[in-house]
Structure formats: C-alpha cells, structure tokens
Amino acid sequence: MSRERLINAALLLGLAAVPLYAWATDEPFTITLATRVAILALAGVGLNIALGLGGLVSLGHAAFFGIGGYAMGILASHAQSSTPLMEAPFLIEGTKSMPVIWITALAASALAALLIGALSLRTSGVYFIMITLAFGQMFYFFAISWPAYGGEDGLSIYIRNDFPGLNTLDPIQFFGICFALLALALWLNARLAHAPFGLALNAARQNAQRVETMGLSPFRLRLTAFVISGAITGLAGALFADLNRFVSPTMFSWQMSGEIMVFIILGGVGRLYGPVAGAALFITLEHVLGGLSEFWHIYLGALLLGVVLFARGGVIGLLAGRKVAHD
Amino acid sequence: MTAILFIEQVLNGLQFGVMLFLMAAGLTLVFGVMGLINLAHGSLYMVGAFAAAAVAGATGSFLLALVAALAAAAAAGALVELVVIRRLYDRDHLDQVLATFALILIFSEGTRWVFGSFPLFLDIPDYLSGPVTLPGGIEYPLYRLTIILTGLVIAAGLFWLISRTRLGVRIRAGESDREMIAALGVDISKLYTMVFALGAALAGLAGAMVGAIQSVQVGMGEPVLILAFVVIVIGGIGSIKGALIGAILVGLTDTLGGLLLPEVFKLFMDTSAASTTGSALASMLIYILMACVLIWKPQGLFGGQA
Numbered sequence: 043m044s045r046e047r048l049i050n051a052a053l054l055l056g057l058a059a060v061p062l063y064a065w066a067t068d069e070p071f072t073i074t075l076a077t078r079v080a081i082l083a084l085a086g087v088g089l090n091i092a093l094g095l096g097g098l099v100s101l102g103h104a105a106f107f108g109i110g111g112y113a114m115g116i117l118a119s120h121a122q123s124s125t126p127l128m129e130a131p132f133l134i135e136g137t138k139s140m141p142v143i144w145i146t147a148l149a150a151s152a153l154a155a156l157l158i159g160a161l162s163l164r165t166s167g168v169y170f171i172m173i174t175l176a177f178g179q180m181f182y183f184f185a186i187s188w189p190a191y192g193g194e195d196g197l198s199i200y201i202r203n204d205f206p207g208l209n210t211l212d213p214i215q216f217f218g219i220c221f222a223l224l225a226l227a228l229w230l231n232a233r234l235a236h237a238p239f240g241l242a243l244n245a246a247r248q249n250a251q252r253v254e255t256m257g258l259s260p261f262r263l264r265l266t267a268f269v270i271s272g273a274i275t276g277l278a279g280a281l282f283a284d285l286n287r288f289v290s291p292t293m294f295s296w297q298m299s300g301e302i303m304v305f306i307i308l309g310g311v312g313r314l315y316g317p318v319a320g321a322a323l324f325i326t327l328e329h330v331l332g333g334l335s336e337f338w339h340i341y342l343g344a345l346l347l348g349v350v351l352f353a354r355g356g357v358i359g360l361l362a363g364r365k366v367a368h369d
Numbered sequence: 370m371t372a373i374l375f376i377e378q379v380l381n382g383l384q385f386g387v388m389l390f391l392m393a394a395g396l397t398l399v400f401g402v403m404g405l406i407n408l409a410h411g412s413l414y415m416v417g418a419f420a421a422a423a424v425a426g427a428t429g430s431f432l433l434a435l436v437a438a439l440a441a442a443a444a445a446g447a448l449v450e451l452v453v454i455r456r457l458y459d460r461d462h463l464d465q466v467l468a469t470f471a472l473i474l475i476f477s478e479g480t481r482w483v484f485g486s487f488p489l490f491l492d493i494p495d496y497l498s499g500p501v502t503l504p505g506g507i508e509y510p511l512y513r514l515t516i517i518l519t520g521l522v523i524a525a526g527l528f529w530l531i532s533r534t535r536l537g538v539r540i541r542a543g544e545s546d547r548e549m550i551a552a553l554g555v556d557i558s559k560l561y562t563m564v565f566a567l568g569a570a571l572a573g574l575a576g577a578m579v580g581a582i583q584s585v586q587v588g589m590g591e592p593v594l595i596l597a598f599v600v601i602v603i604g605g606i607g608s609i610k611g612a613l614i615g616a617i618l619v620g621l622t623d624t625l626g627g628l629l630l631p632e633v634f635k636l637f638m639d640t641s642a643a644s645t646t647g648s649a650l651a652s653m654l655i656y657i658l659m660a661c662v663l664i665w666k667p668q669g670l671f672g673g674q675a
Contacts (some may be wrong), residue, residue: 180653208573303470339474
C-alpha cells in the first residue's frame with residue numbers, strides 16, 4: 043500500500059510541478075494542457091466514486107459533465123448580455139462568479155443524477171450500462187434541438203468567469219483553482235472510501251444480499267454514491283467549459299462518457315489516483331500521438347485494448363503491483 | 370395534417386423500426402448467448418455500409434453491394450470475435466465495455482484512413498426507385514417499402530431459425546447452460562463465432578440498406594447502436610420477440626413524435642414556440658418511453674432474468 047501512496051504523491055506533485063515549470067519558462071500552452079488534465083481527472087474522480095467504490099458502470103456521465111458545462115454557459119451568457127435568466131416568479135440574474143456557478147453546477151448535476159439514478163438503479167448489470175448510455179444521449183439530443191442556448195453550435199463566453207481575489211485569466215492561477223478542486227475531490231473520495239458509507243457501498247458491490255440482511259438498503263447506498271459522483275463530474279464540466287470558454291452539445295456526447303471511463307481504466311480500476319494517472323496519460327498521448335498522426339485514435343484504441351486484455355491494473359497497477367484487484 | 374401524411378409517417382416509422390430490429394436482434398442474441406455487451410456493433414453496421422458503397426461504386430450492382438455488405442460485416446464480426454471478443458466472455462461488463470469501445474476507435478479511424486472523411490453515397494437502383502401507389506391512393510417510395518418487407522422477412526426467418534432449426538436449438542441451449550451443451554459435444558466456441566457473425570451480418574445489411582437513404586460516413590453506426598440499446602432495454606435482453614416489438618415501438622414513437630408533438634403544443638402555444646418546444650421534446654420522447662417501461666417493468670417487456 044505504501045508503494046501506491048508514494049506513486050500517488052508523485053503523481054500529484056508531478057501534476058503541480060509541470061505547470062509551475064512551464065510558468066517559469068513561460069510556456070502557457072503546457073499550463074493549459076495540465077489544466078485539462080486536472081479538470082478531466084476531476085471528472086474521472088467523480089465517475090470513480092460510482093464505478094470504483096460502487097461498482098456502477100455508468101456510461102452516461104457525460105450527461106453530468108454537460109450539465110455542469112451548460113450551468114456555466116447559461117449563467118455566464120446571461121451575465122454577458124445583462125438579461126435576467128428568469129423574471130417570474132422571482133428574478134434570477136446571470137452571474138460571472140465562479141463559486142456561484144460551481145454551486146449551481148453541483149446542484150443541477152446532483153439533481154439530474156438523482157433522477158437518472160433513481161430510474162437506472164432499478165436495474166443492474168448490462169441494463170444499467172445501456173440505460174445510463176441512453177439517458178446521456180437524451181441530454182445530447184435535447185441540447186442539440188433546444189435553440190435558446192446555441193443549439194448545435196454551442197455557446198461562447200468571451201471572458202473567463204471571476205474568482206474573488208484571483209486573476210482567472212492568468213493560466214497558472216486558473217490551474218491552481220482546478221488543481222485545488224481536484225485535490226479536494228481526491229481527499230473527499232479517500233474519506234468516503236473509509237467512512238461507514240463507503241465500506242457499506244463496497245460491501246453492496248461485493249454482495250448486495252448480505253448488506254440487505256444487515257438492515258442497509260443497497261439501492262439507497264448506490265443512489266447516494268451516484269448523486270455524489272454525478273455532482274463532482276458536473277463541477278468538472280463547469281471548469282471545462284470555463285477553460286475553453288465554450289460549451290457545446292459534444293460535452294454531452296457518449297464519446298465523452300467513454301473517455302471519462304477510459305481515464306479510469308488507463309490509470310487502474312479501483313485506485314484512488316487512477317483517474318489522475320489516466321487523464322495525464324490520455325492527454326500526453328493525445329498531444330504526442332496527435333502530433334505524429336492524424337489517425338491517433340487507432341493507436342489509442344490499440345493501447346486501450348492492450349490494457350483491458352493484458353494489463354488490467356492500468357498504470358498504477360503496473361507500478362504498484364496488483365494489490366487492489368477489482369473483483 | 371392529412372391522413373395521407375399520417376399514414377406515410379407510420380410507414381416511415383415502421384421502416385425505421387425494422388432497421389433498428391436488424392441491429393437489436395444481433396445485439397440481443399450476442400448478449401443472450403454469450404453474455405457480452407458489444408459497443409462495437411455499430412461499427413459492423415458501418416462496415417456493411419462502406420462495403421456496399423465501395424462495391425456498388427465498382428460494379429454498379431445494388432444486389433452485389435448487399436451481398437458484399439453481408440459478407441464484409443460477417444467476416445469482420447468473425448475476425449473480431451476470434452481475435453478479441455472471445456477473451457472477454459468471462460470478464461466483467463466493464464472490461465467488455467472498454468474493449469469494445471477501443472474497437473470502435475480502431476474501426477472508425479481505420480475506416481477514415483481507408484475511405485477518407487468525406488461521406489460516400491450509395492444510390493438506390495432504378496428498379497427500386499420512384500414511388501408506388503398503395504391502396505387508398507397513398508404514394509410511398511418503393512425502396513422504403515422494400516426495406517420494410519425485407520426486414521419483416523428477415524425477422525420471420527430469424528424466428529424460424531431460432532425455434533425450428535438445429536442451430537437455433539443450440540443457440541437456445543447455449544443461452545440457458547453453456548457448460549451443459551459443451552458437455553453434450555457441441556463445439557461451443559465455433560457456435561459463438563457463428564452467432565457473432567450472424568449478428569454482424571444483420572447489422573451490416575441494415576447499414577447497407579440505410580446507407581442508400583442517408584449518407585455513408587464514419588460514425589454513422591453509434592447513434593443507431595444507442596437506439597438499439599434503447600430497443601433492447603424496452604424489449605428485454607435476450608428476447609428476439611422483444612427486440613422486434615421494441616424496435617417498432619421506438620421507430621413509431623420517434624417518427625410520430627416529431628410529427629405530432631409540435632401539433633399538440635400548437636393547441637396552447639403560439640406556432641414558433643410550439644414547434645421548437647415540440648421538436649426539442651420529440652427528440653427526448655423515446656428515452657421517456659424507455660423510462661416509463663423501466664418504471665413499469667424493470668426487466669423490459671419480454672425480459673426474463675437479467
């Protein structure tokens with residue numbers, strides 16, 4: 043276990059060190075890449091709470107990612123055009139304040155996760171995978187066909203939102219915000235895993251009947267995990283939209299759900315820092331292979347296939363030994 | 370809105386439904402027999418469409434194109450089963466999802482590499498183009514009618530195959546107990562390859578037939594794949610009958626929802642707001658249908674055990 047901790051610490055330090063070095067040598071593009079890693083890792087940490095702890099293979103997390111993105115897009119676009127979001131029954135104005143946007147993104151995606159989870163968790167196994175995928179797609183088509191916020195073209199936000207006391211337009215400061223939120227989510231995930239809730243959830247994954255005989259409801263445990271998971275992925279969506287200053291229905295696409303899941307598998311299933319390692323590897327590959335060949339997805343696919351078939355522990359499993367095997 | 374328009378849309382819904390059935394039948398067979406969730410099924414649909422477009426471009430024969438679609442998709446399916454899929458049968462669903470997701474990336478980029486990013490076009494042959502007059506004076510494209518009939522014939526053939534032939538007996542036996550039929554001397558891995566290739570061929574055929582109406586392009590398979598998942602969830606996993614009824618239900622809901630919902634909203638909204646709200650809601654309608662079926666019957670309409 044201590045070896046994995048060492049690797050985790052190295053990962054987190056590395057993720058902080060690379061942009062700091064890039065900042066010192068004045069390479070803003072590298073900082074942006076690192077910011078992408080931090081944000082996508084955050085989305086992965088969100089999914090990992092459902093997938094790693096709860097064993098819930100959700101292929102619809104792009105729904106929450108997109109809701110977070112649109113929460114940012116809608117609030118900021120109203121602030122940008124100085125039109126209220128809603129007048130009756132009470133006035134809601136748009137805002138450019140990050141904390142308010144984050145809370146909105148968390149709340150909206152948690153609510154969506156509650157609804158989707160309450161329906162999808164009535165089933166399990168392969169049904170659950172298909173249903174979450176289908177609900178994700180539902181949001182995708184809704185976003186495309188709803189013209190009020192850009193429809194298929196998406197929404198552009200001209201200036202990044204504000205955070206009190208910081209200049210968010212400075213790449214390194216924005217990276218700091220994302221990194222802090224990622225660290226917070228990792229800490230929350232670690233706490234959850236060892237709290238009675240996390241232990242019960244883990245037990246429900248291994249043997250739901252036993253948990254039920256203990257007087258706990260596996261459905262409620264899973265639904266709670268799904269809501270927390272969706273909310274964190276939604277927060278990542280809001281940050282992602284802020285990074286690009288652009289929201290579009292592609293944030294809802296099923297490929298996005300697949301990619302978030304790929305981060306986890308590349309890093310190692312059931313590992314706390316799996317999404318961090320996976321997202322870092324994914325972005326590095328995208329950058330390096332994408333520069334080599336237009337068709338880099340072929341290599342990504344081959345690598346992913348290799349990891350799934352032959353190296354199930356992912357990066358962290360490879361480095362730390364296969365101690366935490368996902369059953 | 371006239372009755373003729375309505376009937377035309379019902380026929381369009383049916384046509385969409387039988388195409389979805391061809392996709393869903395393969396998926397549900399593969400899941401029922403091998404317990405495998407295959408995201409790459411949409412890629413086989415795409416392979417069929419591209420093979421058909423390439424052969425039609427080279428020879429000009431639509432029938433040859435359909436044969437090529439069947440053969441190419443079945444061959445791709447068998448190859449993928451032999452190389453990758455058979456290692457996944459005793460893995461958990463997460464591994465299956467990720468490995469088949471990786472296959473999609475490989476198939477899509479590979480196709481883009483070979484054929485380029487621009488869509489190909491597959492023309493409807495002369496003897497199937499043009500409208501045909503149905504009883505009641507309704508003009509309907511002959512090609513779409515042919516699709517409906519082909520789909521229904523294939524559905525009937527599939528029911529016959531599953532319930533009346535030796536292969537069907539083995540497939541059903543494989544669904545209920547794979548160790549037992551292996552012990553009875555059936556080569557289970559050959560059976561699996563055959564079932565997978567059969568499902569792939571159906572997907573490829575669907576791809577080729579739809580390819581003549583829409584364009585043939587990379588990524589055309591995935592939206593259909595997800596709809597096929599909705600069909601399976603509604604019909605119940607493993608049930609061919611469920612797949613047929615679910616597919617037609619989804620096809621009709623999608624087509625008629627787009628037509629009727631804006632009209633319904635016009636009753637209490639102004640026209641432009643009604644058409645945007647109606648069409649936005651119509652795009653969600655099949656998922657709402659799925660949610661309703663789930664609340665009513667979590668295992669789908671004809672599903673037994675999960």
